[in-house]
Amino acid sequence: MPSVSMTVNGKSVSGEVEGRTLLVQFLREDLKLTGTHVGCDTSQCGACVVHVNGESVKACTVLAAACDGASVATIEGMANADGSLGVIQQAFQDNHGLQCGFCTPGMVMSAADLLKRNPSPSEAEIRHWLEGNICRCTGYHNIVKSIQAAAASMGG
Amino acid sequence: MPKDQGIGASSKRREDVRFLTGRGQYTDDINRPNQTYAYFLRSQVAHGKINAIGTAAAAAAPGVVAVFTAKDLEGAGGVPCGWQVTDRNGEPMKEPKHPILAEGKVRHVGDPIAVVVAESLNQARDAAELIELDIDELPAVIDMRAAIAGGALVHDDVPNNLCFDWEFIGDNKAAVDEAIAGAHHVTTLELYNNRLVANAMEPRAAIGDYDSSRDEHTLYTTSQNPHVIRLLMGAFVLSIPEHKLRVVAPDVGGGFGSKIYHYAEEAFVTWAAKAVGRPIKWVADRSESFMSDAQGRDHLTKVELAMDAEGNFLALRCSTLANMGAYLSTFAPCVPTYLHGTLLAGNYKTPLIYTNVKAVFTNTVPVDAYRGAGRPEATFQIERTIDKAAREIGVDPIELRRRNFIATDAFPYQTPVAVQYDTGNYHATMDKAVAMADLGGYEARKAASAAKGKRRGLGVASYIEACGIAPSSLVGALGARAGLYEAATVRVNPTGNISVFTGSHSHGQGHETTFAQVVAEMLGCDEGAVDIVHGDTARIPFGMGTYGSRSLAVGGSAIVRSVEKIIAKGKKIAAHLMEASDTDVNFANGKFTVAGTDKAVDWGTVALTAYVPHNFPHDKLEPGLEETSFYDPANFTYPAGTYICEVEVDPDTGRVEIQSFVAADDFGNVVNPMIVEGQVHGGLAQGIGQALTENCVYNSDGQLLSASYMDYAMPRAGDVPSFAVDHSCVTPCTHNPLGVKGCGEAGAIGSPPALVNAVVDALAGLGVTHIDMPVSPGRVWAAIQAAKH
Numbered sequence: 046m047p048s049v050s051m052t053v054n055g056k057s058v059s060g061e062v063e064g065r066t067l068l069v070q071f072l073r074e075d076l077k078l079t080g081t082h083v084g085c086d087t088s089q090c091g092a093c094v095v096h097v098n099g100e101s102v103k104a105c106t107v108l109a110a111a112c113d114g115a116s117v118a119t120i121e122g123m124a125n126a127d128g129s130l131g132v133i134q135q136a137f138q139d140n141h142g143l144q145c146g147f148c149t150p151g152m153v154m155s156a157a158d159l160l161k162r163n164p165s166p167s168e169a170e171i172r173h174w175l176e177g178n179i180c181r182c183t184g185y186h187n188i189v190k191s192i193q194a195a196a197a198s199m200g201g
Numbered sequence: 202m203p204k205d206q207g208i209g210a211s212s213k214r215r216e217d218v219r220f221l222t223g224r225g226q227y228t229d230d231i232n233r234p235n236q237t238y239a240y241f242l243r244s245q246v247a248h249g250k251i252n253a254i255g256t257a258a259a260a261a262a263p264g265v266v267a268v269f270t271a272k273d274l275e276g277a278g279g280v281p282c283g284w285q286v287t288d289r290n291g292e293p294m295k296e297p298k299h300p301i302l303a304e305g306k307v308r309h310v311g312d313p314i315a316v317v318v319a320e321s322l323n324q325a326r327d328a329a330e331l332i333e334l335d336i337d338e339l340p341a342v343i344d345m346r347a348a349i350a351g352g353a354l355v356h357d358d359v360p361n362n363l364c365f366d367w368e369f370i371g372d373n374k375a376a377v378d379e380a381i382a383g384a385h386h387v388t389t390l391e392l393y394n395n396r397l398v399a400n401a402m403e404p405r406a407a408i409g410d411y412d413s414s415r416d417e418h419t420l421y422t423t424s425q426n427p428h429v430i431r432l433l434m435g436a437f438v439l440s441i442p443e444h445k446l447r448v449v450a451p452d453v454g455g456g457f458g459s460k461i462y463h464y465a466e467e468a469f470v471t472w473a474a475k476a477v478g479r480p481i482k483w484v485a486d487r488s489e490s491f492m493s494d495a496q497g498r499d500h501l502t503k504v505e506l507a508m509d510a511e512g513n514f515l516a517l518r519c520s521t522l523a524n525m526g527a528y529l530s531t532f533a534p535c536v537p538t539y540l541h542g543t544l545l546a547g548n549y550k551t552p553l554i555y556t557n558v559k560a561v562f563t564n565t566v567p568v569d570a571y572r573g574a575g576r577p578e579a580t581f582q583i584e585r586t587i588d589k590a591a592r593e594i595g596v597d598p599i600e601l602r603r604r605n606f607i608a609t610d611a612f613p614y615q616t617p618v619a620v621q622y623d624t625g626n627y628h629a630t631m632d633k634a635v636a637m638a639d640l641g642g643y644e645a646r647k648a649a650s651a652a653k654g655k656r657r658g659l660g661v662a663s664y665i666e667a668c669g670i671a672p673s674s675l676v677g678a679l680g681a682r683a684g685l686y687e688a689a690t691v692r693v694n695p696t697g698n699i700s701v702f703t704g705s706h707s708h709g710q711g712h713e714t715t716f717a718q719v720v721a722e723m724l725g726c727d728e729g730a731v732d733i734v735h736g737d738t739a740r741i742p743f744g745m746g747t748y749g750s751r752s753l754a755v756g757g758s759a760i761v762r763s764v765e766k767i768i769a770k771g772k773k774i775a776a777h778l779m780e781a782s783d784t785d786v787n788f789a790n791g792k793f794t795v796a797g798t799d800k801a802v803d804w805g806t807v808a809l810t811a812y813v814p815h816n817f818p819h820d821k822l823e824p825g826l827e828e829t830s831f832y833d834p835a836n837f838t839y840p841a842g843t844y845i846c847e848v849e850v851d852p853d854t855g856r857v858e859i860q861s862f863v864a865a866d867d868f869g870n871v872v873n874p875m876i877v878e879g880q881v882h883g884g885l886a887q888g889i890g891q892a893l894t895e896n897c898v899y900n901s902d903g904q905l906l907s908a909s910y911m912d913y914a915m916p917r918a919g920d921v922p923s924f925a926v927d928h929s930c931v932t933p934c935t936h937n938p939l940g941v942k943g944c945g946e947a948g949a950i951g952s953p954p955a956l957v958n959a960v961v962d963a964l965a966g967l968g969v970t971h972i973d974m975p976v977s978p979g980r981v982w983a984a985i986q987a988a989k990h
Contacts, residue, residue: 084402086487130222141213143221145454147225147227172919180402181457182883184882187879
């Protein structure tokens, strides 16, 4: 089996994987980073969004082997160094931007990429950006509010 | 100033921290030592006779532990149904067996045929491709009208595919018929309430584990009600007594009804874990969820509303074909009957109501309760019909509703469909919604839309729901095979902190926060001193779970009763410590005092004394401070409200854009406004999804065409607006201790008719009178073209 090495949340990791192993499987099953979720099998729901080399990627749509040498960030790496919630995470809690929590890791990772590209997005821009992240609980209302609040806290 | 703790505070959710940091523990996040993986081979045809299943090659494939078919499960019972409806001819409903794995026939696409258990999921999946199926495809019956009129039989022993033919209330029929025959005006509407897929974002999953040293089974499962699963699976399917069966429902990623039911996969992994001597994990992929999770709605309904010359409602007559799918899911029979027929009075004083419901088997995935369950269907048929009636008789739809609202001073109000509304004020929520919607500016907005070539429409809907499910004696008389109380244990630990064990289950509702607020309010303590434990039959005394907006009204009431008992015992302990009479002791703000004196003992002292009872009234009390209550509600609760939606329709493309959506709800008292508003937002989006985008579609062969997120249009962030919601109109529930009604389903109940009414209003000038949901661009465009020609 091919071996892969990558940096995940700042730590070097490696493993042997079948060629067909998806990045999300490698994260969940080999690295036991179960914060990244699988909500569909057609790359639609966005529960599995992580960052690969700084950009949001659906981890169900990329092979682990294709990420050899990459730098990967997951929800487990989003808290502050002291363990407290990061700005976006805190904004989601403050604004009730999550209910069941299943889509949440993907929402936070997606929001982080948006705010990096566009520090002060309008409501319409946020809603458009979230096209690839499905939430069944919140009606998106408070997710939009959370991202706006995070943008404000980050000075956007 | 708003409170920052206790009842009425928007306390931030404590559960969020684990969800936001990737530390939630959903079923798929759990792995048992030496675990194997199950893959279910499912039917690709909607109806077929199984001649043979060849498993030898699969069994010999790499990594395969075992392959199972129905013959291996002889002796196991079928998946049971929890509600029996009686046909109007007095006979019980038809209740064909629902086997764990298909026996002799497959009856819907997705019906499980065989299971491969292997060392890895990939190996199980690969081996399943080696299973040789010899199945003769049979004609499938999909359309309900065809099903009851000589179509193919889903079950050979169920004539005309008719599960039951039910009426409510039979004694009303003659009077209803007479009133309709003699009425000044009768509005008739035929509509289809579209089939939906719940689509909780976490797919269903189950892990079976067996401890041979203790002969104990454990099932980890994505359930809204682990004790109900333990009862149904243990008693009816696998014959495992409760004390040898533990069911754990850990963090669950949404339910919306679809995770109430007992499913075949849960029974299989529980049974097979013992058979193979190793834990077995199964996780549905999304395609499997589409083919195996119980689906929702699917009612074909005719409504007739009779009015006098002033527009007063005289009588309502409805008939419905309700799709059961291929088998009866756990609560399927009660959805189109007792959760639907009993709600047909709506918010109105209609004196005469009769409905007939025929439940029909088809070669489709089973149908059961989905957010609202029967009540959205009732509300949609009433509110669409009222809108049509208003147009026909030339009365403003808001005025027509007001004219027929049950008067505010008429509560408690006995409806002609068995239920008694304890309290309500429908004019108040209408007033609030009208104010929020700025109707004064509507004509100007309509003109602005017209200037852009768009047609603007305004839609109003009022709703009532019966939730806080439900009085056991009542539902028992109506066919429920279970009681619908809730249980809670409150344990005060020796140093004064509190563990609450509740039978309610949180899968997004925020109980860990809300229930702690209730307890903290009652005990005058910090919310952080209260921990809420749920989702494990080994830790919780008992429970009926979470559905029907019942958790706070029923589960919360059980907690209140236990805390009341704790306080009562605490007073006796305190009285002993203060050498006072029990009846002279007061408890407030976490302190026990004696009236008229400066004597006081604090909460911590009483808690510690209960567990270190050196100075203790042993003659009157046992040590310890822990109480359990089972709360059985006296009535349903009846949340109600009014929703107003404004849309813009592009007549060239048929595209509907929601311009504003306001919701004014009466939920009784509210514990956490932030969470309540979040529940409404989510419900609104699901209702808007039903009305605007979602549709579960089978072709005439029974192939499920909408079996992925590529084909089933879940509402995305760009499909819904930000909402304006209000819950300040409060008529507290009169029969539970918190005065709460429940808020989980309201949004999904009230929003579909508001949206469709708005779209029809936008197009009424063109002659459009009705469009079935979803009001997708294609349908809207077609309706416009049909009206033109």
